Each structure stands twice: as C-alpha cells, then as structure tokens.
Amino acid sequence: MALLSPFISIFSIASDSYHRAEEAVDAVESVFLKAPSKVIHGTTTLLRKIGFGIVGAVYVCMVMIVVMLLAAMLGVGLVQLWIEEPVFMRESLFFDYTDANPKAVFTFGGFVDDGSIKKGLMGVPPGHTFHVSLALLMPESDHNMQTGMFQLTAEVLSADGNVMAKSSQPCMLRFRSLPLRFLRTFLLGAPLLLGISEETQRISIKMLQLKERHPRSKVIRVTLIPRAGTVCLPQLYEAEILLISKLPWTKEVVRSWKWTFYVWASIYIYITMLIIILSCCRPLLFPITAVDPSHCPDSDETEYTGxxxxxxxxxxxxxxxxxxxxxxxxxxxxxxxxxxxxxxxxxxxxxxxxxxxxxxxxxxxxxxxxxxxxxx
CATH class of the missing domain: 1.20.5 (Single alpha-helices involved in coiled-coils or other helix-helix interfaces)
Structure with missing residues (x-):
C-alpha cells in the first residue's frame, strides 16, 4: 500500500483539477446563457424608463402650460383693473330759443334734471383733468353776418346745483368780403347745386378746463348771450359738445406701459403659483407612478420595502x-x-x-x- 499511496495522491489531485475545470466550464456556460437575458432585461428596462420619462415630461409641460395661461389671465385682469382709460364724450346740444338767453344742458353723470337716466353716459373719474370744447355749425347767412359778435358761456354744476367752474368766450363767423363770396360761389357753383358743398362755417371753441374732485361734477350748461345793446341771436345748424379727460401722470405712465405691466405681472403670478404648487401640491406636478412587479422579473421585495x-x-x-x-x-x-x-x-x-x-x-x-x- 505504501507503493500505491503516491498514485492515490496523484489521482486525487487530478480529480480535484478535473472538478475545478468542470466548475469553470459550468460557470462560463451559465454566464453565456445569462448574457442574452440580461441584455434583453436591460433593454426593456431602459425603454420603460424612457417611456415613463416622455410621459412625465409631457404631463409636466401640460400642467405648466395650464398654470401659465391661468397666470396670464390673472395678470392681465389685475392690470386691467388698475389701468384707467381717458374719457371721451361727444354729444349734441339743443338750445332753447324760447328764452331770451337760450340754454343747453349736457349731463355726463348719468342723470338729467327730470330724474330720468341717459344711457351710455359716464362720469369723469376723480383725479382726471377734463377739457370741454364746443363746435358750432353756422350758415353763412346775411342774418349771421349782421349779428356779428355774440357770447358763449359754459358752467360746470355739481349734483347739488353749485357752480364749480365758469367760462365765457366771444364768438363770430369768419369774415369774407363780397367779391370773395361771389368768386367762391362761381367756382363752387356745381358742387353747391349738387349738395356736395354747403355755405356753412364750423367754429370750434375751447371753453373749460377742470380737474375732477369731490363733490363730483354732473352738468355742463351752455348759454348763448347776444351782444350788448342787441337782441339778435345767431342762427345754428348744429351744436356739439366735446369732453376729453386727461389722466394723472402716474396713471398715464401705467397706461403707456400697460403691455410691460401685463408681462411682468403674469411672470410674477406664474412664479408664485409654481412655488405654491411645488410647496403644497407636489403630487400634482410630479405624480408618483407605481411600478408593476410583473414587469420586473429580477426585482424582489426589498425594492418595494425601501x-x-x-x-x-x-x-x-x-x-x-x-x-x-x-x-x-x-x-x-x-x-x-x-x-x-x-x-x-x-x-x-x-x-x-x-x-x-x-x-x-x-x-x-x-x-x-x-x-x-x-x-x-
């Protein structure tokens, strides 16, 4: 047996080497067999992550677009409430020639003397400075030429009837000599006969300038007064009153830069809404998507236990x-x-x-x- 012991040791070493080689071959084969499954699983996982990323990006973009539109609406609405527009009014006047001094009343506060409401008229906001002008359309008649100068008086009255401002201006037709009138009539004979041109003059007079304050102004009263020593009143085709208000300089700046204020107000509201959503409503912007365990064959319970x-x-x-x-x-x-x-x-x-x-x-x-x- 002493002679066999070296052979037995050699046989044991050979068998051990054979087992090691066999295990190495099995390990290599298992690696090669697992490689395709790992590649497929990695590709599937990558595609799934890309899909979830695209869906999440689209969802976040939709939420941010909705928030941006809402912020733009709120910004424009708030700035629009802040901005004031100048008042522009044009109204016809009708003088009462039954009086010795014909009067015409213009009410821009919404009420007239009899208590009825005139639709479409607005008051001038406090702080605005309004200008009042009169436009008279007068015929070039002999009566008006002989009447010559006459007086126009305008008064601003408050709701309780007190006079807040008053102005008086002289007025007359522009003079044209007799030869010039004949020559103009000869040259414009055909348009005059066809009704294209008329023998009239339009006179525009700036009457009042007043800053609106409390008590509020309600009525503008215009009076025709003849020249001293006469009772002749001018003939009128039409009479109009024109009221234009001017904003204070601060509101004028805001109105001039309103689009800038629209943009900045919308941006500030948008940032504020995003901060509120990220602080209080994070799941609305970043919803937690649960992963289905059936789609992840290599996942175990530790992935879901944290x-x-x-x-x-x-x-x-x-x-x-x-x-x-x-x-x-x-x-x-x-x-x-x-x-x-x-x-x-x-x-x-x-x-x-x-x-x-x-x-x-x-x-x-x-x-x-x-x-x-x-x-x-």
Whole structure:
C-alpha cells in the first residue's frame, strides 16, 4: 500500500483539477446563457424608463402650460383693473330759443334734471383733468353776418346745483368780403347745386378746463348771450359738445406701459403659483407612478420595502461567499474520503491505528468546520 499511496495522491489531485475545470466550464456556460437575458432585461428596462420619462415630461409641460395661461389671465385682469382709460364724450346740444338767453344742458353723470337716466353716459373719474370744447355749425347767412359778435358761456354744476367752474368766450363767423363770396360761389357753383358743398362755417371753441374732485361734477350748461345793446341771436345748424379727460401722470405712465405691466405681472403670478404648487401640491406636478412587479422579473421585495441598492448588493455578495464556501467544503470532504478509503484498505492489520486516524480525521473535520465558520 505504501507503493500505491503516491498514485492515490496523484489521482486525487487530478480529480480535484478535473472538478475545478468542470466548475469553470459550468460557470462560463451559465454566464453565456445569462448574457442574452440580461441584455434583453436591460433593454426593456431602459425603454420603460424612457417611456415613463416622455410621459412625465409631457404631463409636466401640460400642467405648466395650464398654470401659465391661468397666470396670464390673472395678470392681465389685475392690470386691467388698475389701468384707467381717458374719457371721451361727444354729444349734441339743443338750445332753447324760447328764452331770451337760450340754454343747453349736457349731463355726463348719468342723470338729467327730470330724474330720468341717459344711457351710455359716464362720469369723469376723480383725479382726471377734463377739457370741454364746443363746435358750432353756422350758415353763412346775411342774418349771421349782421349779428356779428355774440357770447358763449359754459358752467360746470355739481349734483347739488353749485357752480364749480365758469367760462365765457366771444364768438363770430369768419369774415369774407363780397367779391370773395361771389368768386367762391362761381367756382363752387356745381358742387353747391349738387349738395356736395354747403355755405356753412364750423367754429370750434375751447371753453373749460377742470380737474375732477369731490363733490363730483354732473352738468355742463351752455348759454348763448347776444351782444350788448342787441337782441339778435345767431342762427345754428348744429351744436356739439366735446369732453376729453386727461389722466394723472402716474396713471398715464401705467397706461403707456400697460403691455410691460401685463408681462411682468403674469411672470410674477406664474412664479408664485409654481412655488405654491411645488410647496403644497407636489403630487400634482410630479405624480408618483407605481411600478408593476410583473414587469420586473429580477426585482424582489426589498425594492418595494425601501431598501437601498447597497444593502441588496451586500446580500448578494454574502450569498455568493456562502455558495463558494459550501462548494469548497464539499471538495475537501471528497478528497478526505478518498484518502481515508486508501488508508482503511492498508489498516486491516492494525485497528488501533485506524481508530486513531478516524479520531484524527474527525478532529480535522471539526477544525475545518470551525475554520469555515470563522471565514463566514
């Protein structure tokens, strides 16, 4: 048996090498078999992530567009409430020629003397400075030429009838000599006969300028007064009053830069709304999408219990180390079994020696188990 012991050791070494080579081949084959599945799983995971990213980006863009439109509407509405427009009014006047001094009343506060409401008329906002002008359309008649100068008086009255402002202006037709009138009539004879041109003059007179304040003005009263020493009043085709208000300089600046205020107000409201959404309504902008476990074959419960990737990697490493130790222990047991089998054949004559070797082998196995446990 002493001669066979070298061959037995060589055989054990060869078998161990063969087992190692076989395990290496199995490991390589398993790697090559797992490679396609890993590639497919990685590609599927990547495509799924890209799809979720595109859907999330579209959703976030839609939410931000809706918020932007809402902010623009609020910004424009708030600035529009802040901005004031100048008042522009044009109204016809009708003088009462039954009086010695004909009067015409213009009410821009919405009420007339009899208590009825005139639709479409508005008051002048406080702080505005309004200008009042009169436009008279007068015929070039001999009566008007002989009347010559006459007086126009305009008064601004409050709601309780007090006079807030008063202005008086002289007025007359523009003079044209007799030869000029004949020549004009000769040249414009055809248009005059066809009604294209008329023998009239339009006179525009600036009467009043007043800053609106409390008490509010309600009525403008215009009076025709003849020249002193006469009772002749001018003939009129039409009479109109024109009222234009001017904004204070601060409101005029706001009105001139209203589009800038629209943009900046909308931007500030948009940023404020985004901050509120991100602070209080984050799920509205970034909804939490649950992942279906059936689509992730390699996922385990640790992914849904909130464990980190490092913990899962450490668990995987521990599993691999325990598997390597288990295989190493199996190889050692096989090798010792072969050696013990050869020694038992040679130890039929000496039982005491075999018992000692068994005790020794058991001690060695126990020591190996202790070593393996310490390694683990």
């Amino acid at each position: 464990e980190s990737k490092e913990a899962r990697a450490e668990g995987r490493d521990e599993k691999e180390i325990s598997e390597v130790l288990r295989r190493w222990q199996q190889r050692r047991r096989k090798r010792k079994a072969i050696i013990l089998h050869g020694e038992m054949v040679d130890s039929t004559e000496c039982s005491s020696a075999s018992i000692t070797r068994e005790d020794t082998s058991m001690a060695v196995d126990e020591q190996d188990i202790v070593d393996s446990e310490s390694v683990c």
